[in-house]
Amino acid sequence: MAFAEVRVEITQAGGAPSGVIWDVDPRDGTSAQPEEEPDVARAAVEGATIGLQTIADMGLDVAAHTVRITWVGMNVVDTEASAVRAAACAATADAFGLLDLFELSGDAQGWRCEPRRR
Template sequence: MAFAEVRVEITQAEGAPSGVVWEVDARDGTSAQPEWEPELTRAAVEGATIGLQAIADMGLDVSARTIHITWVGMNVVDTEATAVRAAACAATADAFGLLDRFELSGDAQGWRCEPRRR
């Protein structure tokens, strides 16, 4: 079961809703692309959304923050959606400087990125 790598950037604009947007250059053949790997690109957006919600649930203000997915790397042969979802969640947590408050794990059911239990 292969893992994945996701890169994100955060922007903040007053009055804008928080959320996640796909901003991978369509010409970047090194990244997953919606037309080639729709399940994996959906998983990246879901993972970043999960991470953003977990950060909000920790009490941090994420209003007006947008997560921009800028690159998704994986092995097309054996990377599954759970790996991309977990990598996007971890990248989001890392972008906020909170990766140490999350735990990445994998087993027969797939990969997960979750807030650490206290």
């Protein structure tokens, strides 16, 4: 079961509600693209959204921030959606400097990115 890599940037929302935006250059052939791999793109947005919501649930005010997904890499043959979702969640946590509060794990049920148990 292969893992995935997702890159994100955090920007100020500028008065818009916080959220997640797909911002991968459509000419970037090294990244997944929604037209060719819609399930992968959807999983990346879901994972970043889960990460953002989990960070908000931890008490950090994320209302003024937008998560921009800038690149998604995976092995087309054996990477599943759960790996992309977990990678996007971890990338979001890392962009906020909070990756040490999260735990990545994978098993036969798939990959997960969750708050670290205390």
